[in-house]
Amino acid sequence: MIKVLKPGLLTSVQDLGRTGYQTYGVIASGVMDPAAHRIANLLVGNREDAATLEITLSGPVLEFQEDALISLCGGDLSASIGDKQVKPWRPVYVKKGSELRFGQAKEGCRVYLAVAGSFNVPEVMESKSTYLRAGLGGFHGRALKEGDELTAQELSEAAAKIKSFLQKQAGGEALVSMDWHVASEFIPVFKEEQPVRVIKGRQYELFKKESQEAFFFEPFQIGSKSDRMGYRLEGPKLQLDKAQEMISEAVAFGTIQVPSNGQPIILLADRQTTGGYPKIGQVASVDIPVVAQLKPGEKARFQEISLEKAQQLYLEREKSIQQLAQGIRLKLKEEVR
Amino acid sequence: MEFNISPLGDHGAIIDLGKTIDEESHERVKQVTAFLNDKPFDWLIEYIPAFTTVAVFYDPVKVMDQKDKPSALPYEIVRATIKKELPKLGVGEKRQGRVVEIPVCYGGDLGPDLTQVANHNDLTEEEVIELHTAGNYLVYMIGFAPGFPYIGGMKEEIATPRKEEPRLSIPAGSVGIAGSQTGVYPIETPGGWQLIGQTPVRLFKPDQEPPSLLHAGDKVVFKAISRSEFDAYKEEQS
Known part of the structure; x- marks a missing residue:
């Protein structure tokens, strides 16, 4: 006990x-x-x-x-x-x-x-x-x-x-x-400006060119109101090319959505099941642990990864965890x- | 059935079944959901239906275990499988959804914003209650919180914008209006909806299977009850 x-x-x-x-x-x-x-x-x-x-x-x-x-x-x-x-x-x-x-x-x-x-x-x-x-x-x-x-x-x-x-x-x-x-x-391995690999989200193309670039080039700080539901990020303001209403749909562990204030949120373990904000990116599954270990006040830098590469890395990681288990x-x- | 498939990260795919929130999109969502509910694939972890989409979550390792195309990656295999299976669903018969009656005690301390909704729309409180109970309601999806129904079909005459400052805590069972939507809060949570009443019925029952009173596709009838009926109902439950 x-x-x-x-x-x-x-x-x-x-x-x-x-x-x-x-x-x-x-x-x-x-x-x-x-x-x-x-x-x-x-x-x-x-x-x-x-x-x-x-x-x-x-x-x-x-x-x-x-x-x-x-x-x-x-x-x-x-x-x-x-x-x-x-x-x-x-x-x-x-x-x-x-x-x-x-x-x-x-x-x-x-x-x-x-x-x-x-x-x-x-x-x-x-x-x-x-x-x-x-x-x-x-x-x-x-x-x-x-x-x-x-x-x-x-x-x-x-x-x-x-x-x-x-x-x-x-x-x-x-x-x-x-x-x-x-x-x-x-x-x-813990680094300053921790690199986090991100797949482009379903609505990535709807963002302004400058916002698309800023997302992958500028660092984002983990805000103080971050919790198990989501990490609120502080950084360059991300804006849609044209304002538009989205129809609510499912989100996933690691979805990065952008509310109207332009400051992205990484949805984590206690996320809601659905959301109505545009998704600019999705953290690759192999890097979810990296995000989970970031403290409020620390910074992350998003690196683009293709879906193919993310899936390959995931399969390799799973294999090595199985080997580790053995x-x-x-x-x-x-x-x- | 027309549809598009796109990735949701490296474990998910979203099937797009319509562009607008309407009954046709909803019917397609229901058909796909019914198909997935029979667990047609080993790799299927779970699915989340919404207004015009169904998200499918898969286990990439299991996808690769049973594949016969060694070069393809999990997403491509999942996509190809869904593409092959969905057209077989056909249009099918519209299934009649259930009708669920939800008793509501309107106004007073259980519905602190009823007056505001009435004033906003130049109506009396009685008229708001009459219009709210007269809606032709359909549950489009469950989301936001456990058992929380997104309900379409509210009369436009009582549409009211959300509160400017969301409340930090809204009691379970609160019935609210946000824009032209109406809904019921299944658990205590913060929120910005205009609260017009409360139901004594539990919408989320974690000890029961399934845990949600309402399901996508249900028709809902709101029925006005008095405060004493509300209290009696509560008493009965506890």
Whole structure:
């Protein structure tokens, strides 16, 4: 059991989202950074779509009331137990009674905490994701609060073995980390004016030439009112060639729409299902994790990518994640031999 | 059936089925939705119907798993498949949608903008209620919020622009007007619609399958009820 001593800015239970219900207007929700979430799960022997805790900017203080096998993937929010840093992107054993805390958000905006066995919360509409606005799913439909107690489900066989193996190694220490971590190709690189690859949107051609150019050449700053629903960008004003009314239609994870004030919004995990603003672009799926790790105040620069290239990269990425999954399974077996 | 297909990112495609919001486009959207609802493709993740379009979301890995054209990319395969299948749907018979009655308690604290709607249109409050209950309403799509219906068919005589300052919180069940549209808020949310009343009926039921009371294609009848009927209905539900 994990007890929440301090909730942090926004800590919620999420999985890969609520699919199949958008036709009824139910938003997808789910994690902002699917890559970090999936890898965090794989590292502790969970299915990649199991629920994790999404921790935002200023993290919580969590007390482990039982020994646990965990992993942290995503941004670097200075996780520590006692005077030891909790190393990311690898399995970590945490001893009963330890307090996991977070400090400064050094790099990135969110980190995913996976616990072997995954969190024991009910499924609502086939998902464990928290839909904050409607107050459903996840842990009682809301972000975590002080005093909440989360339980984990039963561990997979591999996870149970690795946990007892590390337990022996720990010899009473509060935590032991594996000395290996996932390959660096999966670990995000943080840059100033982060490049984000974008496919031209359905209404790209309706924008003024200057606006089309500015979109791909000027940096955009992530505004302070950005949240899980969308990132509000600040930059050059983007204008349509001719004002026109759009008929509302579906939007997607990473759709960049431009309301009449000319400041684009990147629609993210908690986006509405449909929208009536012109779509200037669509973030390539492989770069959604890059966007999810941008903090308000940081800047992004959009780079054009063709649909063909974006799909190719996506298929390659999926293949390498499958290979990683297999690699982790082997590694976990080897360690306990 | 005439249609266009274009990409929505690297996981989606939008099927365009009309240029204007009207019953013909809506019928085509309904036909395509009915077809997709039978899960005709392994790679189909989900779909989102709207006024004149249906968006299809696909899993590119699954598309490639079952393809026999190794050089083509997922979108091209999805596009070709849809292009082949849709014309087979034919025009078909118009299916009669359901009729759903929604009781509304108009005015007072449940409909704080009824007076404004009346004043804007030089009508009495009673006339606004009469016109609102007399509409020939069709649910074109569900979107914006869970179970939120975009309803066409409101009488132009009661059309009223949105509020200049949206309210930060609108109670669930509020019935509103925005321009020449009318709608019902299924959950508490911010919004700029003119609120003329409230229904005690729940439009979003997360514990039921399907979770939305209304579906695209439904006809809606608004029925005026008194405050005591409203309270009784609420009581019954809880």
